[in-house]
Amino acid sequence: MESLTLGPGVLDEIVEHAKSSYPMESCGLLVGQGGYAARLLPMENCLASKSEYEMDPGQLIRALRALRESGEELAAIYHSHPSSPAEPSKRDIARALYPDSAYLIVSLAEPLQPQVRAFRIAGGQADEIELHVIV
Template sequence: MSPDSVQISQTAMRIMERQVREAAPLEACGLVGGPPGRGQLVLPVENAAASPTRFRMAPQGQLDALFSLERRGLELVAIYHSHPAGPVMPSATDLEEAAYPEAAYLIWAPDATGWSCRAFALREGQFQLVPLEVVG
């Protein structure tokens, strides 16, 4: 079932923001794990596409990250990636390649003050914006 909202810790948000900022102008990507609905652990994964307009998680890196979550007893809370040239909205490719409807999809993009992030849920073949709450 897709999430109605997602909570991400401040620390996790800072880690993701640093990664996407440092990876620019290429897209960055990874997984966020934690108890259901609350992302706490960021697991960056190499973008095997090495592209400014698309991401493809390195298969072994993605498997390692998923196994790491399982070993720790954590859920896959979110999948994140960046759009270094904007917008902070899912692309047609993002929709075509979305494979985890139970996870939130976080998209990062630069804005006037730095980087912003939005959360989306995959519902009935479409992405819908859902509330993203940053928690202590």
């Protein structure tokens, strides 16, 4: 999967989640099939931090189990950067545990123009991938 496609409305919901969590980072899962994200599953950032995130482990395990049962796939993991650019931090790279998943970052550094980028993070390296948005 060298690209990530967001289905209708998904980007708006990611941005809304980021804004409602501000100034803390928001995070969650994008689920669908292959590189297509049909919907998001917002997760609790159990660090409640302005500069890092960790999805609530219990919530994450339940969500991944539900996906296995529904036949949906994890397309991407998203989180927000309330005041820094849409680039993976050192910690984002060090703690990227899902090499098969894309990582989407939304930046609110310019509140009126949220920036969104997608990456593949594996082996201590982040590579940007194409991001398509279906409106």
